[in-house]
Amino acid sequence: MKTMTILGSTGSIGTQALEVAAKHNIKVKALAANSDVEKLAAQAKELMPERVCIYREDKKSELEKLLSGTGIKISTGMEGLKEIARMDGVDIMLNSVVGMVGLVPTLTAIEKGTDIADCSNLDIRPYIDNMPTCMAAADLVICRAGAITLSEIQAMGKPAILIPSPNVAENHQYHNAMALVNAGAADIIEEKDLTGAALMRKTDKMLLNPEKLEKYSENSRKMAITDANERIYSVVKKVLGLV
16 A cells, blocks of 8 residues: 655645545555644544644644544654654655745655655746746646736747636636636636646646647737737827827
């Protein structure tokens, strides 16, 4: 039986990973979360891992009460994450913790020899500082639907799966996304419908249809406005009476 540990188990990526683990009979040996004690405790009681880590040290006593009598080891903070990363007998570590907090246990697990998600074809980065290069290399972009993001997708003619954030004024990202969907340039998954399985199905369906990807790419490029500077300059000149 394959074994894994999950850092960030109470977030959307972590909970979806648990669904995949259950489906494929993968034993979860450790869980970690930032501060959601109740959800972490519920996961631990269901899965009975060897160890759990709550990053917030002030939450440890609450977690100890919830897991009293289970025999599950409890740790906190960065050292707790590193203890999970150093565990023996782990095939895969999934780390959905962002930033430097997530980078340290990832490097620890690599030093230990643990596979990170067991996907050698993945290029996971804490931050992308060469976005034009990465975007140019992409066959499909999966992202939110802010205006600047969509303008970049259109300028580069990239097909996309858009997941608009619902936590914005007047749900404007949904309407942004639908402009591309209605133009045949993107597909959409609303966050309320988002699951790991749904995203995988949508992604596989698109990547296995190169004709559709090409059509989406063409339609996206047709929507692009690449002369915004010139348009703004023209308006400014008119306002100032320079034309």
